Amino acid sequence: MASELIPAAECAVPPAPTFSIPDLNRVPGNHGIWVGIFCVLVEFLLFFTVYFVAKAHHPEAFLKGPEQLATVAGTTITMLLLTSGYCVVKAVAAMRADRQATTLRWLLLGMFLGLGYPLVKFFEIRWNVAHGIDGEAGIFYTVYYYLTLNHLVHVFWGLLGLGWVATRTAVGGYSARDYAGLEAAAVYWHTTDVIWLIIFPFFYVWR
Amino acid sequence: MKLGHTEKIWLILIGLTLSSAFLAETGQRSWSLSLIVAAMIAFKGRLVIDHYMEMRNANRRIRRVLHAFVTVIPLMVVITHAFGPQIARLTAL
Numbered sequence: 623m624a625s626e627l628i629p630a631a632e633c634a635v636p637p638a639p640t641f642s643i644p645d646l647n648r649v650p651g652n653h654g655i656w657v658g659i660f661c662v663l664v665e666f667l668l669f670f671t672v673y674f675v676a677k678a679h680h681p682e683a684f685l686k687g688p689e690q691l692a693t694v695a696g697t698t699i700t701m702l703l704l705t706s707g708y709c710v711v712k713a714v715a716a717m718r719a720d721r722q723a724t725t726l727r728w729l730l731l732g733m734f735l736g737l738g739y740p741l742v743k744f745f746e747i748r749w750n751v752a753h754g755i756d757g758e759a760g761i762f763y764t765v766y767y768y769l770t771l772n773h774l775v776h777v778f779w780g781l782l783g784l785g786w787v788a789t790r791t792a793v794g795g796y797s798a799r800d801y802a803g804l805e806a807a808a809v810y811w812h813t814t815d816v817i818w819l820i821i822f823p824f825f826y827v828w829r
Numbered sequence: 830m831k832l833g834h835t836e837k838i839w840l841i842l843i844g845l846t847l848s849s850a851f852l853a854e855t856g857q858r859s860w861s862l863s864l865i866v867a868a869m870i871a872f873k874g875r876l877v878i879d880h881y882m883e884m885r886n887a888n889r890r891i892r893r894v895l896h897a898f899v900t901v902i903p904l905m906v907v908i909t910h911a912f913g914p915q916i917a918r919l920t921a922l
Contacts (some may be wrong), residue, residue: 648887656891663898670902674909678916685858697850701843707881708839714883715835812881816895819873820902823866827849828906829858 651806659813662776666817669769673824680761685829687762690755695746696826699739700818703777706735707815710784710808720798722791729788736781736811743774766825773814773821780814783807838880845873863910867903874899 649656677684709732716724750756750763757767787807790796796804832840849869852862875896879885884892909916 645886646889649891650883650887660894663894667898667901670905674905675916675920677909678913678920681858681913688853693850693853696853697846700846700849704839704842704846707877708835711835711881711883809882812877815877815881816874816899819877820870820899822846823849823869827853827862828866829862 651809652802655806655810659810662813662817666772666820669772670820670824673765673769676761676765683760683762687760687766688826688829690753691766691826692746692749693826695742695749696822698742700822702735702738702742703815703818706732706738707812708732709735710811714801714805714808717791717796717801717804718798722794722796725796725804726788726791729784729791732811733781733784733788736777736784739777740774743770769821770825773817776817777814780807780811783810835880838876842873842876845869860910863906867906870906871899871903874902 709728713725713728713732716722716728755763757764784807787796787804790803849866852865855862878892878895878899882895884895
C-alpha cells in the first residue's frame with residue numbers, strides 16, 4: 623500500500639497559507655511574473671526619463687499642456703483602477719478562505735471596472751482630437767500619448783490575465799492551497815496601478 | 830459600520846486622488862505643487878505596494894525594488910523642478 627511506503631508526515635495535507643505572520647521570503651504569485659513586472663518597471667523608468675528630459679527642455683509646453691487635457695478623464699481612470707485593484711485584493715482574500723464563488727464575483731467586478739479604463743480613454747481621445755489635441759499638437763501631447771497608450775497596452779495584458787484567472791476560478795482551478803496563478807495576475811494588475819499613479823499627476827496635475 | 834483594512838486603504842487612495850484633481854485646477858508651477866506631487870507618488874505607491882500587493886508581509890528584496898521605484902521617481906520630480914535648465918543643457922544634442 624502506498625500509504626505504508628510514504629511517511630505519515632509526507633502524506634499530511636499542507637495547511638492553507640495564512641499571512642498574518644510575515645514570511646519575508648515569500649514571493650507572491652510566482653517567480654516568472656516578477657521577471658515580467660521588473661521588465662515593466664525598467665521600461666517605464668526609461669519612459670519617465672524621456673518625460674523628465676522633455677519637461678526640462680520645454681518647460682512652457684509642460685506648464686500649459688495639462689490645462690488642455692480633461693482632468694475628469696484622468697481622475698476617473700485613477701478611481702476605476704484603484705477600485706478595480708480593491709476588488710482584486712478582495713478576490714485573493716476570498717480564495718484564501720476557499721470561497722471560489724466569492725472570488726469569481728470579485729474578479730468579474732474588478733474586470734468590469736478595469737474595462738472602464740479603455741472606455742474612458744476612448745472618449746478622452748475623441749474629446750482631445752475634437753479640440754485639436756493629437757500626437758502632433760506639441761511635445762507635451764506627444765509624450766502624453768506615448769506614455770498613456772503604452773500604459774493602456776499593459777492594462778490590456780492585465781485584463782487578459784484577470785480573464786484567464788477568472789475562467790480558471792470558474793472551473794475550480796484554484797483553491798486555498800494553490801492559487802499562485804491568481805496571485806500572479808493580481809500583483810501584475812496592481813503594478814499597472816502603481817505606474818498609473820505616476821502617469822496621472824505627470825499629465826494632469828504637475829506643471 | 831466598521832471599515833476593514835482594505836476598505837480604509839481604498840478610501841485613502843481615492844481621497845488623495847480627488848485632492849490631486851483639485852490641485853490640478855490650480856494651474857500654477859510652484860515648489861509646493863512639485864513637492865506635493867512627489868509626496869503623493871511616494872505615499873500612494875507605497876500604499877498599493879504594501880497593502881494591495883501585500884508586500885509588507887512578503888519578500889524583502891522584491892519589496893525594496895518596488896519601494897525604490899516609487900522613491901526614485903519622486904526624487905526625479907524634485908530634481909527636475911530644481912535643475913530643469915541644467916538637465917536641458919546636459920541632455921542637449
